[in-house]
Amino acid sequence: MIRVSNRRVKPTGVHALLPPATGWRVLQAPGRVTRAALGRVDHVLVVTPHRIPESAWRTIPGLKALQALHRRLGKDGTGRPLRGALGGSVPVTLGALPGTDQGSGKPASRTPHREAMPTPFALLKFAGDVVADALADEPRALAVIVHGFQADDEGRVTRAVLLALGARAWKAPAFRKESKPSSLRSIHLLGLREPLDLGRTLAEIEGANLVRWLTALPANKLSASTYRDLLGALARQQGWDFEWLGEAALRKLNAGAFLAVAQGNATPDAGIARLRYRPKGTTRRQSPDLALVGKGIIFDTGGTNLKTAPHMLDMHTDMSGSAVALAVLQALTALRSPLGVDCWLAITENRTGPAAYKQRDVITACNGTTIEIIHTDAEGRMVLADTLALAGREKPALMLDYATLTGACVYALSERYSGVFTNRDVLNDLLVRAGRESGERVWPFPGDPDFDDDLKSKLADVAQCASGGEADQILAARFLQRFVPEGTPWVHMDLASALRKDGLGQMPGGVTGFGVRYTLALLLDHGTELKQHAG
Ligand SMILES: [Zn+2]
Numbered sequence: 001m002i003r004v005s006n007r008r009v010k011p012t013g014v015h016a017l018l019p020p021a022t023g024w025r026v027l028q029a030p031g032r033v034t035r036a037a038l039g040r041v042d043h044v045l046v047v048t049p050h051r052i053p054e055s056a057w058r059t060i061p062g063l064k065a066l067q068a069l070h071r072r073l074g075k076d077g078t079g080r081p082l083r084g085a086l087g088g089s090v091p092v093t094l095g096a097l098p099g100t101d102q103g104s105g106k107p108a109s110r111t112p113h114r115e116a117m118p119t120p121f122a123l124l125k126f127a128g129d130v131v132a133d134a135l136a137d138e139p140r141a142l143a144v145i146v147h148g149f150q151a152d153d154e155g156r157v158t159r160a161v162l163l164a165l166g167a168r169a170w171k172a173p174a175f176r177k178e179s180k181p182s183s184l185r186s187i188h189l190l191g192l193r194e195p196l197d198l199g200r201t202l203a204e205i206e207g208a209n210l211v212r213w214l215t216a217l218p219a220n221k222l223s224a225s226t227y228r229d230l231l232g233a234l235a236r237q238q239g240w241d242f243e244w245l246g247e248a249a250l251r252k253l254n255a256g257a258f259l260a261v262a263q264g265n266a267t268p269d270a271g272i273a274r275l276r277y278r279p280k281g282t283t284r285r286q287s288p289d290l291a292l293v294g295k296g297i298i299f300d301t302g303g304t305n306l307k308t309a310p311h312m313l314d315m316h317t318d319m320s321g322s323a324v325a326l327a328v329l330q331a332l333t334a335l336r337s338p339l340g341v342d343c344w345l346a347i348t349e350n351r352t353g354p355a356a357y358k359q360r361d362v363i364t365a366c367n368g369t370t371i372e373i374i375h376t377d378a379e380g381r382m383v384l385a386d387t388l389a390l391a392g393r394e395k396p397a398l399m400l401d402y403a404t405l406t407g408a409c410v411y412a413l414s415e416r417y418s419g420v421f422t423n424r425d426v427l428n429d430l431l432v433r434a435g436r437e438s439g440e441r442v443w444p445f446p447g448d449p450d451f452d453d454d455l456k457s458k459l460a461d462v463a464q465c466a467s468g469g470e471a472d473q474i475l476a477a478r479f480l481q482r483f484v485p486e487g488t489p490w491v492h493m494d495l496a497s498a499l500r501k502d503g504l505g506q507m508p509g510g511v512t513g514f515g516v517r518y519t520l521a522l523l524l525d526h527g528t529e530l531k532q533h534a535g
Contacts, residue, residue: 017221017230019213022206024169024184026162026198033145033191035061035087041188043139044092047130047157049100052148059191060145062086069094081133091137095130097123097157100149117153120160120439121505127157127164128506135168138183145191154193159201162187163517164506166205172216172510203334204520207327208513214323215498215511219299219316224347225269227298227319231326231345238333240343241276241284245390255386257365261379262348264303264356270348272387275326277333277341289339290523291396292329293387295380295403296322296347303350303376304358317511318380320498321402322347324515328400331520339523344391346383350376362460365389369482370460378465380405381476388483388490398534399490401480402515408472409494416504417441418514419494421477423484426533430526431491438521439505440514442493445471451478489534493518 029037038044038061046066048056050073057063057070069084073096081095099118117123134142142165146158169184189196214222214230222230228244235242247268250259255272262270273296278284297318301307307315322345329343357363361373363382367389371382380403391399409419420431420442428444435442451474457463462482466475473494484490497504497514504512522530 017217017226018233019210020181022166022209023181024165024187026187026189026202028189028192028195030192030195033060037188037190038062038086038090038143041090041139041141041143043134043137043141044086044090044143044145045130045134045161046092046094046145046147047127047161048094048096048148050096050098051100056148060147062092065092066094070096081130083133093130093134095126095133097126117156120437121441123157123160124163124439124505127160128168128503128508131161131164131168131506132508135165135184140183141186141188142184143188143190146189147191151193155196158189158192158196159198160506162198162201163205166202166209167506167513168508170209170212173213173221175221199335200520200524203331204517206334207331207516207520208507210327210330211320211323211513211516212511214326215317215320217316219349222298222316222319223269224265224271224298224349225267227296227347228269228271228273231273231275234326234330235275238277238330240329240333241274243274243276245272245274247271250386253366253386253390254364254368255366255390256363257371257382258346258348258386260357260361260363260373261303261350261382264351264353265349266351266353272390273343273345273347275329275343275345277329277337277343279336279338279340282340286340287395287397288342289397290341291391291394291399292325292341292343293384293391293399293401294322294325294343294345295319295384295401295405296345297380297383298347298349300350300377300379301352303379304352304356305376306352307377314499317499318350318404319347320404320511321493321495324402324495324513324519325400327513327516328519331516332523335524337523342391342394342396344387346387348383350379360459365483367483369462372457372460372463374464374467378476381464381479384480385483388480392483392485392488395485396488398530399484399488400493400519401490402493402495404498405494406473406476408469409496412445412473413443413496415497415500417443418497419473420444421447421474421492421494423447423481423486423488423490424534427489427491427530430529430533431522434522434526435518437525438517440497440518440521442518445474445477447474447477447481451475455479
């Protein structure tokens with residue numbers, strides 16, 4: 001039995017707003033599945049290719065029941081999980097991956113035919129559906145048997161199932177008397193050829209769930225000051241340096257773009273958080289390999305240009321970008337990344353009121369750029385402008401930012417994809433590939449310099465946005481690029497898929513946690529290419 005303990009975020013008691021520790025653990029028992037192992041669980045999830053040889057069932061006890069279930073697939077259609085029971089009592093969910101065929105069961109002389117696996121996104125979506133069925137009865141101990149796949153696919157499918165379990169066994173914050181935690185305590189991976197290293201998968205689950213937790217918190221619970229306290233508590237746990245640039249400090253830095261947004265708040269508690277992770281053996285003084293920047297608008301009313309109620313309803317989620325940056329930092333820390341990472345979070349509300357900033361105001365950002373305000377609801381690019389400029393001063397080798405920035409990006413892509421923008425065109429293919437491989441899909445937009453014509457101002461160096469909404473996601477990226485040093489490769493992610501009512505991939509409806517798994521794929525699977533192209 002191999003135990004993989006899940007890295008958990010343990011609240012120190014100072015802060016009730018930290019996400020609760022993950023309540024389940026993963027146990028691996030490779031090799032033949034035994035009756036004893038099945039006797040220890042109260043639900044079994046079996047995932048197979050759509051067609052497998054009859055002989056393949058022999059390594060699982062309860063052969064007949066499973067075989068009978070699998071035969072029903074032809075009649076009951078594909079893709080939908082089927083229910084049965086092992087030994088007449090333990091409930092089983094059988095999910096057969098549509099379109100896959102791992103051998104026809106004909107004599108061994110014939111080369112087994114193998115159809116292509118579905119895309120990573122489709123695999124995650126499938127895993128989400130079968131896991132939803134397996135968790136419906138709220139099991140405490142769940143066995144997962146991924147069976148009949150070739151070796152590399154076995155690992156891929158198992159990880160997808162685990163990601164789906166991490167997504168679906170999670171409970172959103174609730175402030176109700178009767179809210180109860182997930183029943184799931186243990187996941188037993190049975191029958192694998194060999195044990196899997198699940199460190200990264202677990203870090204991806206923790207990361208996405210941290211984003212989901214923080215983003216789902218209402219703005220009166222996660223205020224700028226409680227967010228600051230929470231970051232301090234997390235930094236102590238994780239061993240990060242933590243610095244809070246409050247409004248007075250930002251005034252000294254001439255961060256006028258950030259402060260213009262913050263000036264409408266009821267309390268002067270906005271600020272830019274800086275968290276710093278350095279691998280063992282490196283000095284604090286070394287330039288970071290990576291700067292992560294996130295938009296943390298605690299609540300976005302639109303400001304003086306007030307939103308309507310339906311558009312304002314979910315605006316407590318406008319800090320999602322900051323949660324993604326934080327979760328990426330947490331995941332890299334958990335994986336003991338050799339990269340030195342700075343993480344900058346721009347945290348404020350965007351409110352109305354007598355002090356709030358207005359149209360045609362002229363603001364000076366910390367790099368000296370003057371900005372003419374066109375629409376107060378374009379606050380994200382304002383707070384990011386100063387934050388990117390401050391992050392850029394540390395000369396990171398790469399800068400990534402995350403923001404729920406524009407409605408235009410959602411209109412262009414829907415919530416299925418997020419938009420990516422970069423000051424290194426050569427990276428675009430790689431950015432798309434990392435999206436396809438991780439199942440968190442992204443699409444690039446053009447960023448030719450002539451888009452800047454739409455940001456011309458008679459009053460200031462640049463207009464904050466155009467008065468019409470045309471290609472606002474591109475104009476926002478062009479605006480932000482002014483605050484990124486030219487020598488710094490930069491990728492901006494407009495998180496159109498931060499929130500999706502119908503769910504996305506393995507995620508159920510709500511906050512998706514989109515961006516964490518994507519970034520790990522980009523940094524960990526494509527680090528060398530990234531370096532080559534980005535330099
Ligand atoms: Zn806004």
